Amino acid sequence: MSDLWKKYKKYMAAAGISIIVLLALTAFYVRYDYQQYCKEAVPILEYHGIGSADGWMKELFVSKETFETHLQYLHDNGYKMVSVKKMAEMFANGESTEKTIVMTFDDGYLDNYTNVLPLLKKYNATATFFVVHSKIGHYRYMTHDQIQSLIDNGMEIGSHTINHQILTDIDPQYLSWELATSRYFLKKDYNGYVVRSLSYPNGMYNSKILTAVKEYGYYWAVTGNAGTVSKKTMEQKPLELGRIYIDDSNINTFKERLRYSYWVGYLKERGVNIHFFKSL
Ligand SMILES: [Zn+2]
Numbered sequence: 001m002s003d004l005w006k007k008y009k010k011y012m013a014a015a016g017i018s019i020i021v022l023l024a025l026t027a028f029y030v031r032y033d034y035q036q037y038c039k040e041a042v043p044i045l046e047y048h049g050i051g052s053a054d055g056w057m058k059e060l061f062v063s064k065e066t067f068e069t070h071l072q073y074l075h076d077n078g079y080k081m082v083s084v085k086k087m088a089e090m091f092a093n094g095e096s097t098e099k100t101i102v103m104t105f106d107d108g109y110l111d112n113y114t115n116v117l118p119l120l121k122k123y124n125a126t127a128t129f130f131v132v133h134s135k136i137g138h139y140r141y142m143t144h145d146q147i148q149s150l151i152d153n154g155m156e157i158g159s160h161t162i163n164h165q166i167l168t169d170i171d172p173q174y175l176s177w178e179l180a181t182s183r184y185f186l187k188k189d190y191n192g193y194v195v196r197s198l199s200y201p202n203g204m205y206n207s208k209i210l211t212a213v214k215e216y217g218y219y220w221a222v223t224g225n226a227g228t229v230s231k232k233t234m235e236q237k238p239l240e241l242g243r244i245y246i247d248d249s250n251i252n253t254f255k256e257r258l259r260y261s262y263w264v265g266y267l268k269e270r271g272v273n274i275h276f277f278k279s280l
Contacts, residue, residue: 037266041228042087043258044102045070046243050119051111056140060107062248064115069251071123074101081125083156084197084220084241091234102229103127104222104243106160106199108135113146117153130160130199130222133182136189144189151190158197159183159218168204175209180216196220198239210239228265242268 048060050067074081079101087102103120105112108131120127129150135141151157161167161178162185170178183195196219203224213221220238227242244261246254
């Protein structure tokens with residue numbers, strides 16, 4: 001009986017050690033694989049207004065001071081800050097995308113010109129500005145000339161549709177107006193400027209909208225989904241690029257969001273889609 005017990009104990013110890021070794025090896029491999037993924041993965045940051053909310057929806061505004069801490073952090077950590085178009089070119093040309101990050105600003109607020117442009121120039125960064133065509137020149141939105149100035153400073157202009165209608169809610173016959181006509185108007189307004197990037201209003205889309213977006217000449221579209229962008233994403237799902245929503249939280253939250261998006265991007269790329277992460 002005691003011999004049997006000894007044998008059993010030995011067997012259990014061996015099994016326990018094997019499991020620990022296996023777990024350690026798996027953890028080691030995942031860590032290595034994750035680091036390899038991070039070398040090419042590109043996070044896309046989603047901003048709206050930079051400055052004071054002044055009675056408008058607070059969640060859409062990041063103060064100038066907070067925004068500069070983000071730029072400072074990225075700059076000091078060797079990140080190259082670029083537009084969606086530039087990132088796409090880097091992937092297509094086989095350039096290294098290590099420590100590359102995309103900056104995007106939705107809605108076309110006036111502060112994108114007054115506050116954002118000077119700060120981007122200070123940190124040698126470029127970005128994509130998604131404008132709502134019907135809002136150009138309205139109170140608290142950029143004027144035609146200010147948008148032209150963004151273009152002249154090397155920034156990318158993308159479409160955020162004509163009226164900011166939620167595309168999944170509107171009658172399909174209006175999709176060509178919101179998607180194709182907004183590209184056409186921007187081309188007409190800005191000396192033949194060719195728009196290839198789109199931001200879905202409120203991040204909403206479905207398979208029919210994806211078909212329309214492709215048909216109307218967009219190459220890349222950003223969503224509100226979490227995750228980072230890899231070469232594989234650009235090849236397989238360029239119209240469903242994930243973004244990280246940035247609000248006025250402190251720099252530690254900013255760093256955490258960045259870290260989480262790399263992990264979500266990594267897990268998605270390896271076929272693990274955790275819905276919990278969607279809201280991040
Ligand atoms: Zn918007």
